Amino acid sequence: MVFRTFVVLAAAAAALATPGGSLAQTAGELTLYSDIAFRGQSYTVTGPREHINMPFVARSARLSGGESWQVCTGDSYSGQCNTVRDDQGNIAWNVRSARPAQGWTVPGVPGNDQSLRGMAAEFYPYPTTNGRRVASCSNGAAACATQAADRFCRAKGWTLSAYSKQQTINRRIYLADVLCARTRR
Structure with a gap:
């Protein structure tokens, strides 16, 4: 019983060692959080999204290493758009659309400057x-x-x-x- 309790506590400590208690970010995803430091409610964007109706203002954002995302205040990539290249731990963004900045790829569909x-x-x-x-x-x-x-x-x-x-x-x-x-x- 003591060993089982130790294993459960060790797993919980490992989860908390990752910022926000979350798992590593998956490639091709942008995760927005309702609180600073990657905590609170989360909303994950996978691929380009022209219309995002998130129930909170993003207070932090996490993306996979080496990726960058375009995040916009308006639908269909309009309004104020910013390119994000690193995790953002303390922000205040009203996100209404987002897409990978390198161009999005879907099997069979080229991205970026291709057609x-x-x-x-x-x-x-x-x-x-x-x-x-x-x-x-x-x-x-x-x-x-x-x-x-x-x-x-x-x-x-x-x-x-x-x-x-x-x-x-x-x-x-x-x-x-x-x-x-x-x-x-």
């Missing part, structure tokens, strides 16, 4: 030219962003952009999620 090409369209999650993100309009106007997306698609050999979004990173606005096509539906 997914079909017979009649091509999708660019992070449009780039010469290795740099394509800037949208400095004022964020939708009509101007559509024109920038159309120019990007024409440069890639397509007729127009059938869909596009804007992404704000450090107060700069870039094109995101551009779907290039030959004609609109």
Whole structure:
């Protein structure tokens, strides 16, 4: 009985030795906590999430070593976006969308500056030219962003952009999620 009690206490001590009493962070996940120092309620994000309805303000965040995440105050990667490269033990973030900053990967779907090409369209999650993100309009106007997306698609050999979004990173606005096509539906 004494040995069994010792084993249980040793396991509890080992769990508490890890910050927040949690297990090691899994690759491809961002875990947000309701309290500083990785404690309290937790909310784990796996892969890109355009709409997060978290029941608390994030007070700390943990990610796998070597990874970085883009965390935004607005849905669909809008509002104030920050790139997080390390665990954050004392923050106050209203998180409404998040995604891996290196580009997300799902089996069969390329990420980052790559594209997914079909017979009649091509999708660019992070449009780039010469290795740099394509800037949208400095004022964020939708009509101007559509024109920038159309120019990007024409440069890639397509007729127009059938869909596009804007992404704000450090107060700069870039094109995101551009779907290039030959004609609109």
